């Protein structure tokens with residue numbers, strides 16, 4: 001099968017990652033993933049506002065996901081909507097198991113994801129960028145959290161759907177994971193697949209995650225050095 005952009009069924013779009021791109025955030029990253037362009041920033045650990053959210057045994061992780069009005073084809077109305085609130089929530093859920101929140105009781109870690117240009121897969125690009133921003137902020141993590149989707153297009157299970165495929169496809173299944181332990185921290189699906197196709201899509205999305213994981217490590221090494229240096 002020929003995909004709209006000529007990729008193989010198990011091939012990712014081209015991905016570029018940069019760490020530490022915003023001077024005034026505690027941590028930041030920029031990810032280009034195909035035509036997606038995403039910034040993530042981290043503030044904290046800092047004072048909890050509103051105070052009643054504070055926990056005396058761990059930090060509170062809050063994630064905000066926002067699409068700029070010009071990021072999509074039909075101008076998006078500015079401000080939060082149901083979709084962006086939900087994506088913020090599942091993003092926090094995807095990242096929290098990896099963050100050593102217990103090291104920072106009575107504080108808050110704020111992650112802000114800004115989608116500057118969208119072409120499907122923005123939640124995965126956002127989680128991938130937010131992980132890099134957390135590391136850049138010096139927040140201790142159990143593992144990096146890469147994310148990637150697989151789905152079904154023209155009856156075939158394929159990796160990393162672009163917008164055109166997302167529109168014409170039958171299903172989309174994003175995953176985030178911690179490769180070191182194989183723990184899956186986000187798994188969503190919309191559309192329709194057989195049980196076998198779901199299993200195939202999960203396995204394929206995980207191979208995508210592992211490739212994204214290597215790119216995350218490379219982006220951190222190119223910023224901070226590491227490995228055998």
Ligand code: UDP
Pocket residue numbers: 072073074076083118119120121122123124163166172
């Ligand atoms: N999209 C859009 N307008 C919106 C929301 C989404 O045009 O208000 C597009 C955008 O390109 C996005 C894609 O639809 O990346 C798929 O959206 P979905 O909700 O599946 O999330 P994503 O795949 O981006 O994580």
